[in-house]
Amino acid sequence: MLELPFHYPNLCQVSEEIPLIDTHEHLQEEQDRLALGEGLDFSYLFFRPYQLADMVSSGMTLADANRLQSDSLGQEEKWRLIAPYWQRVGYTGYGRAVEVTVREMYGIPGLNEETYDEVTAAMRARNKPGVHSWIIREKAGVALCILHNIDGDGIVYRQNADPVLYCQALAVNHFLQNPIPLEKLATITGVVPDSWASYQALIDRYFNLYHDKAVAIKNNCPYWRSLYFDDVPDNRAEEIFRKAYVLGKPITLSEVKALQDATFHHSIRQAVRYDLPIQIHTGYLADNYNLDLSRVHPANLTNLFTQYPQARFDIFHTAYPYQAELAALAKNYPNVYIDMCWAWGIDPIGTKKSLQTFIGAVPLNKIFGFGGDVWMADIVYGYARLARWGIAWALAEMVDQGYFGEEEAVLATRRILYENAQEFFNLPKKVIP
Ligand SMILES: [Zn+2]
Numbered sequence: 001m002l003e004l005p006f007h008y009p010n011l012c013q014v015s016e017e018i019p020l021i022d023t024h025e026h027l028q029e030e031q032d033r034l035a036l037g038e039g040l041d042f043s044y045l046f047f048r049p050y051q052l053a054d055m056v057s058s059g060m061t062l063a064d065a066n067r068l069q070s071d072s073l074g075q076e077e078k079w080r081l082i083a084p085y086w087q088r089v090g091y092t093g094y095g096r097a098v099e100v101t102v103r104e105m106y107g108i109p110g111l112n113e114e115t116y117d118e119v120t121a122a123m124r125a126r127n128k129p130g131v132h133s134w135i136i137r138e139k140a141g142v143a144l145c146i147l148h149n150i151d152g153d154g155i156v157y158r159q160n161a162d163p164v165l166y167c168q169a170l171a172v173n174h175f176l177q178n179p180i181p182l183e184k185l186a187t188i189t190g191v192v193p194d195s196w197a198s199y200q201a202l203i204d205r206y207f208n209l210y211h212d213k214a215v216a217i218k219n220n221c222p223y224w225r226s227l228y229f230d231d232v233p234d235n236r237a238e239e240i241f242r243k244a245y246v247l248g249k250p251i252t253l254s255e256v257k258a259l260q261d262a263t264f265h266h267s268i269r270q271a272v273r274y275d276l277p278i279q280i281h282t283g284y285l286a287d288n289y290n291l292d293l294s295r296v297h298p299a300n301l302t303n304l305f306t307q308y309p310q311a312r313f314d315i316f317h318t319a320y321p322y323q324a325e326l327a328a329l330a331k332n333y334p335n336v337y338i339d340m341c342w343a344w345g346i347d348p349i350g351t352k353k354s355l356q357t358f359i360g361a362v363p364l365n366k367i368f369g370f371g372g373d374v375w376m377a378d379i380v381y382g383y384a385r386l387a388r389w390g391i392a393w394a395l396a397e398m399v400d401q402g403y404f405g406e407e408e409a410v411l412a413t414r415r416i417l418y419e420n421a422q423e424f425f426n427l428p429k430k431v432i433p
Contacts, residue, residue, distance in 0.1 A: 001100050002389040005396035008406050014413045015392035019143035020384060021421035022136075024169075024218075024279065024316065024341035024371030026150045029160070030132045033377070039071055040127055042111065042119040043078045045101065048375035050345065051094045056288045058088040079116045086111070093348040097382025105139050105381045123378070135377045136165055140384040143418070144427060148218040148279070150375070153177070154184025157210050167427065169218035169279055170210055172267045175203055176221055176260045182245060194246055196238035200266055211274035215425040216314065217267060220281040221260070223290070227282060227300035229261045231307065237262035268308055277312045277425060279339070282326070283319040284346050298326045305333045312424070314368070318343040323354040330362045337424065338362060341371020344386040345379075355394040359412065360403075368424070369416035391416060 004012040026048070033040070046052050047069060056065050060081075067073060068081050089095045102111045106122040109115065126134065136142045147166040149158040156171050174181060185202060186192045188209065193199040221227070240255045251259075271278050282298040285291050298319040305313060316339045319326035330336045338358055343351040358367050369391055372383040395409035421427065 001103060002096070002385050004389060004392045008392075008396050008399060008409070011392055011396060011399070011406055011409050011413065014410050015388045015417075017141070018414060018417050019141055020370050020387070020417050021368075021425075021427065022142045022145040022341075022371050022380070022384075023314070023339055023368050023421055023425075024373050025145045025147055025166075025380065026373065026375045027132070027145065027147060027166075027377055027380075028375050029151075029158070030129070030162070033131065034127060034129065036127070038124065040120070040123055041075050041078065042116045042123065043068060043075075043082065044123070044376055045098045045111075045119075045378060046082065050286055050374075051089060051098055053286060053288050054089040054092050054094050055082070055085040058085050060085045062288075075117060075120060079113070083113065093345045093386060096348065097345055097379050097386060099382075100385045101378050101382040104385065105135070105378065132162070132165060132377050136380055140381045142380065142384060145380075146215060146279075146371070146425065148220070153181040154187070156185070156206050157214065167215040167425070168210075168213065169216040170206060170214045170276070172203075172217045172264070173220050175263050175267060176219065176225075178224075178256045178260070179244070196234060196241040196262075199241060199245075199263075203263070203266060204270060207270040207274055211276060214276060215427065216277040216279050217271050218279040219264060219267075221264075222281050222283075222296045223285060225257060225260065226295035227280070227297065229264050229301075229304060230258065231265055231303070232258045232262040234262070268304065268311055272308060272311050275312075275426075277314045277337075279314045279316060281316045283317045283322055284342075293321075297322055298329055302329070305329070305336055309335055311335055313337065314339050314424070316341055316371075317346070317373075318351060318354055320346050320350070323350075324357065327354075327357055327361045330358075330366050337366045337368065339368045339371065340387070341368070342373035342383075344370070344390055345373070345383050348386050348390050352390040352394045355391060355416075356398060359394075359398070364412060364415050365420055365423070367416050368421045387417070
């Protein structure tokens with residue numbers, strides 16, 4: 001499965017063996033995975049790594065999707081719910097990632113009626129301290145992940161993350177929530193902000209505390225709003241903040257947006273101050289019934305690219321399905337970079353074609369080739385294999401067609417999977433093997 005282009009042995013070798021910089025993960029903490037104990041089973045391969053959303057798209061009811069995630073169902077019942085849809089979604093990138101993980105990482109000949117309990121047994125047998133390192137480092141060949149925690153309201157930085165496996169992006173999305181989780185955010189100072197100025201000071205405190213540990217900031221706001229951020233003056237932000245959080249009055253949707261706009265501009269200025277790259281979700285959204293394509297365009301960010309020439313924008317997910325729009329932006333703006341995280345799972349074949357477009361249009365140093373974007377570590381393996389396979393074939397096809405030679409393809413692979421991200425995020429060489 002996912003065979004490499006063996007007619008180019010040097011390209012195959014680098015594609016297979018180079019350690020990856022993984023620009024984006026939401027991985028749960030290992031201790032939480034260990035705590036699942038006998039509750040861990042094959043169905044976890046379908047949860048937050050998105051496979052369940054493809055099943056709903058294929059016809060599974062939302063009620064069944066919810067039942068699947070309840071602990072009270074046994075393995076057999078879970079398999080009966082999944083089986084009809086697994087046949088439908090096994091062909092997508094999400095499905096391939098599960099299948100290749102089962103086959104190659106656990107050494108079981110595919111996920112089916114006969115093997116699901118064997119898959120569960122293999123997952124439980126590996127569920128011991130060090131399991132994340134085994135999956136991420138040893139099997140997937142990832143040198144370092146950049147983690148965006150999804151641990152809950154107001155958790156901007158995960159305190160106990162393993163510093164060998166992970167660097168972190170400051171989760172500035174919490175600053176942009178509605179309502180703002182002020183009390184939770186204020187736990188680091190003990191003082192709940194009572195003005196726009198004191199809210200800015202609280203945000204600054206996070207930057208001050210974590211700027212030398214974090215390697216980026218992350219904003220995933222297209223899940224709840226558009227990517228267009230007006231430059232709102234301080235007196236307007238103060239007026240809205242006071243109305244909502246001092247006087248406790250309801251605010252309109254446009255006031256909510258304006259306060260978030262001002263907050264993100266402020267976060268960008270702080271990121272520039274500390275030279276932290278700005279990771280932004282653009283394009284496709286996880287789950288179902290939520291994709292409003294009009295608000296996820298990377299072109300919505302153009303005013304920020306112009307206003308902050310010193311900021312460095314890491315634009316996520318190839319802006320799928322707006323890859324060409326992102327290529328044009330990254331070609332034009334020196335401060336815009338393309339990040340292929342999650343894209344190998346969303347659409348592996350389209351992403352292979354997009355990579356050829358990116359290489360032909362955008363300077364090579366501006367392409368980051370891999371991020372899994374998952375909560376369940378096992379699937380990092382599947383997405384890493386898809387990325388290694390897709391990048392090798394994208395480049396092999398370009399060599400086949402005489403665009404460049406194999407040695408140039410090898411150098412490009414090194415850049416795309418390792419060197420570009422290592423330089424861009426100033427990653428500590430000491431923690432990377
Ligand atoms: Zn993500």
